[in-house]
Amino acid sequence: MNRRAVAAIVRKDLTVVLRSKAILIPMIVVPLVMLLILPLTMAFIPNLAMAPGAPMSGMDEFMGQMPAALRQSLAGLDEAQMIIVLMLVHFMAPLYLILPLMVSSVVAADSFAGEKERKTLEALLYTPTTDRELYLGKLLSAWLPAMGVALGGFVVYTVVANAAAWPVMGRIFFPNAMWIALVVWVAPAVAALGLGATALISARVRGFQEAYQLGGIVVLPVVALVIAQATGVMYFNMGLVLLLGLVLWLIDGILLGVSLRIFRREKVIEQI
Template identity: 25%
Template sequence: MNHQITAIIKKDIRSITSNKRMFITLLIVPLVLTIFVPSVFILVFHFMPENNTELLELLELLPLSIQDGSTQRSIIKLILNYIMPIFFLLIPIMAASVMAAASFVGEKEKRTLETLLYCPLSLKQIFRSKVMASFFLSMFVSAVSFAAMLVVTEAEAYMTTNSFVLPDLKWLLIMLLVSPAISLIAITLIVRVSARAQSVEDAEQSAVFLILPILLLIVGQFTGVFLISSWILLAIGVLCGLLAALLLKKCMDNFKYETLLK
């Protein structure tokens, strides 16, 4: 990576972190999702009467791998390894969208893009550095959110069951494959609309469409249509990865001076 690309990446990340309003937007959703949601689930189940037959009947319907000795441990395992992975996918989408919108449309809105275009960098270099800045920040927010969720969930698991409940292989797939792939899809979607979007908010709204498939996954799992597995996540990850690569290529081809300055 050359110095020019590094300079743009640093500048883009700094512009987000120094903008309080945007930085708070970027932090609130991950904090609600990774700390508040699992805590509510765990505490609700903890304070439920232990001889709740309806709940026990429901747990018996789940695969044997989830059933783990005590009801409390099974529930925490279900929350950590089946419910949270899907909720977690919202984080890279949101972080990548906020960052990409600020990085592409924000520069256009504040009339700083033209100055950048007059510098001796190829459009490919500018495009690459902006995609990388959005991607790095999205991955950073995802990693911090994962760490926060793990600390809170494990602490709650220990307090309620006197033991830890470890994350399984699905988290590895999410962190290394699915999250990076959907971050890139979110970034390319924002870049695609950046030419016609008049404001950062306009661009951010386009990422809403990415949330719909995630909502379907959440609804599908809660209604018992399917249960997320490592294989499903691997398939989603590979598909999203291929789609991201294709979209990035197409986006780069449409990245032209004349379209950008419209």
């Protein structure tokens, strides 16, 4: 494995990402909305929910529908604090996973299909690198920005969540162990899922838009997690996070293995 060749491919692709407004703007705007504006808005919900006559003022009935483990984790909190923890810790968990998934999908679509469309991939295909080195460089150029956004977004969200909820919580309550596991175990797997699926799709299509739109299908399972939690079907906890990460890594192994086997520069050259 020629690490210098892989690093050169990564640097080249990251330079393209930083110069592309179509890629860079969503990578900035979406995290700002989800990890800054949304938690600031959620921090005001307890004031509305606890108002006299508010439909959410009956927390006893709501708590009765929760799993016993979740009720136990909320023990000792008043109603306003319960709402803060439910919204900023549990409800936001699956939404956070959309970020690494989105970034890896967008960058991978541009790195594989976008370069075919712009015909800038041809010169790279004729370099003295193996298919494995070329493929690994392309994967890392999508995975690294996704993890950069995920980790940077987590730091921003930690500051915003604690600051916004301070009037209610009166202490630093975030992150908890579940979120640490989510960031270090699940987020990398979600990023790998996005780039693995997009790389597989990009081998069959010719343009960026087609690869990105088809690759967007992988966001549906994350959306399903958001809906399931919002409707009370399930709640994020440590066990679910660890299991989810394991399942995702197994799927990643299959997707990346298949896409590596079908990635042959001869076939790519034929599509240019």
